[in-house]
Amino acid sequence: SLPEEAFKKGLANPLNSGGFLPNLLGTMLPPSDPSLAEEVSAAELGEPQSSSEAEDDDRGRSCDRDIPLEKTHVVAEAVMKLGANLLRQVELENGKGNLFFSPLSISLALAHLALGAANRTEEQLLKALQVESVPCPHQALRTVSQHLRQTLSIAARLYLQKGFPVKEQFLEDSEKFYGAKPATLSGNSEADLAVINTWVKDATHGQIPTMLTELPASVVMLLLNAVHFRGFWKTKFDPLLTEPDTFYLDDEFTVSVEMMRARVYPLSWFNLEAQDVQVARFPFKGNTSFVAILPNHPEQNFSRLLSDLSQANFQSHFPKERPTMVKMPKLHLQHHLNLEQALRQLGLGELFSAPNFHPITEGPLVVSSVQHRAALELSEDGVEASAATSVSMFRSLSVFNLNQPFLFIIQEDTTGIPLFLGAIRNPNPSAPQERKTSDCAVGGDGKLFPCSTDQEKP
Template structure:
């Protein structure tokens, strides 16, 4: 055979092997991961991280594709720590159990349906076994059912917080809290899993983990960004099935848990600086931290003219009031209706990009959270909104921050098992319990639009011609299509945080002036 032809044939035969090798070891190919992580990790080899994972199961399937753009670059991790490459030929393997053995560094872990018997080494999880959920569609009905479940859970949390909290304003992201607890349910079995599904109101929703995956993809097309991460203590034995399901459905890639500063920096970056100093410290003996962050920045479809913003009265109750900066527009296009049963006015302030701020303003008196929790239904709200018409509107400028450990709140809601003796066998063979569920959020309303952020870790006169938001009100930030409640809250005093800071400054001043 001609020598040049022989060389060409040899190169063609050898080429696939070199390509596969380069994909498995990007550090040797000169290529880089698609996204560079914003949080650098300490040097670690593939073998080190896999030594903390329990053995994969048999019956491998193709690896799930990487999370879509919009989930947040801070959710990414270098390929050499958690490779996503699928081998060209399935590896031969013998039957394995969930005993704590290391994963071979040369064989990427396969993707699987959550909680399948093969993936978990025993037990199964309702409709999500097998391929029944592989085509789960993000239809209006399914997403609104999921949005309704999240609204119901969020209102229950808000009602519990309102009954116990001494803070004037409450700000909560049901999306963030539910994402964390739903991801936790991936690792739960038996009574613990059933309790979580029941309390999250997803028991009747088939394939809800798949719905969350598609919901994240849908929300990423709006002005909303969601980032997730799983932090692991070095040496902690975590089951591969839980890690793969966390990545596939919630976009959570693993990172080594080095300290609280790293966690706080990740949250600050993921929320564009809105959430700072998220955690003061890490819980004692923490081995795993489920973390997510939500950031929204939207522009009103109709902006408020800053020239009309002026100091005006906000009535705290029938006896007292405060002066606040009030955004005002004489002819604001507003969709507004009255609910005589709840004795409230409901208005919708749309943003550009399929999000709306819905404000519920009582005719008189306090915000009745219990009544709203029983009756508030996003789908019914949207069906009642009439065509927009010009209305004189006044809305307070807001800059509200809220931080709360949700341990007592969730315990009061019947989820105390999480903090005492949960069954989290799908995470690890070690006995585990939830140390804390911490939530922090912020919201700013101004003339051009709104910016809001939240992070969760698991260690509104009767007159129809005017709409003056000048007394305590309830609000929710909703995705217009899925009706997912991204934020819920109650504002009783727009100046609560400002007054607190002024009082503190005054006391410090007086202390300095007091003679010794």
């Protein structure tokens, strides 16, 4: 199955029927049947509203030049910071289960929303995105997106209710920067719901068959956006070596998981002593990698660790590949996040009460919900989805064993953009947990790892 996200965001008119009118922003692939939605011009959506040239200049729309890719490194840093901030907030809200989401997808969605925001609302969005000091942020994101399309699929669709007055500049910029073409909703909620869910199902290759269970009749705007990635290991794992093994949840409990194995795997990895973690890079074919971050102590705070690693510029420490004995659990994740509370904690509470979306329309709009969906399968073939530093190297045959809670990043290597981010605390949550039996030392690096009495010897 494919890693794909469904990131939903609702814009609503708070004065209509005394409630919010959901507008959903989702992350999907383009439909295989383009007739699912009728592309329309601004004139068909209602009386188009114009934007003044002064307003355009004030909002930085005079940045018509293309930005070279080499000048967009700040975008990668910003996306990683947003990912770490969201991980921290979601951990506080949801506890310590598995997490999987796309910082890239969420960044693109919030940036698209910022395109339709003004004054303090726009400032708050750009600050949360960590791009408030980036000149021409929409142009920078467009450059990055165009580069990433060599590796993954990024697409968007903008649905609007007939008669909803949208400013032409927002429609033009939505397509220019984020590739979101406008299409009309029929006004029949049941028919529109079927069209949207069919689009989503086709876009995600059937992985998200039902994005919405209901669509309020008063909906005014719906934006669907998709990021999809499929990666194959540069060095595959042998399925014949995959077998049940022990995963150590903490200092007390274990669970049985399907563990992929390689006795001699060409792996680039190192130990960061200041953060007390091991970091390894498993390359995919092409220009992407699966970066695994293994804390030496399972109870380490994942979000703080990710922030510390970003500041330590850990990407610059990867050594040459060396023969390594590897164990990695197979993963199959389906994850849904309601991000409203997390975004409120990041300073975006105004989105849900009294934002300024005048670049979209003169009427009042608010965000009614923010949701994110993601799916991932990690198997022998690959993956489908999306202070001072001391570095230690080891000369003897090394072992990299993902048999306790770990973080991972699926990244594009040229830009360092984190496409997907995951925190795995239990790869097999449906299996019964058992009490841990013993500890022992494994590998030529002298590091201590929890292990059972029947653990395979290197």
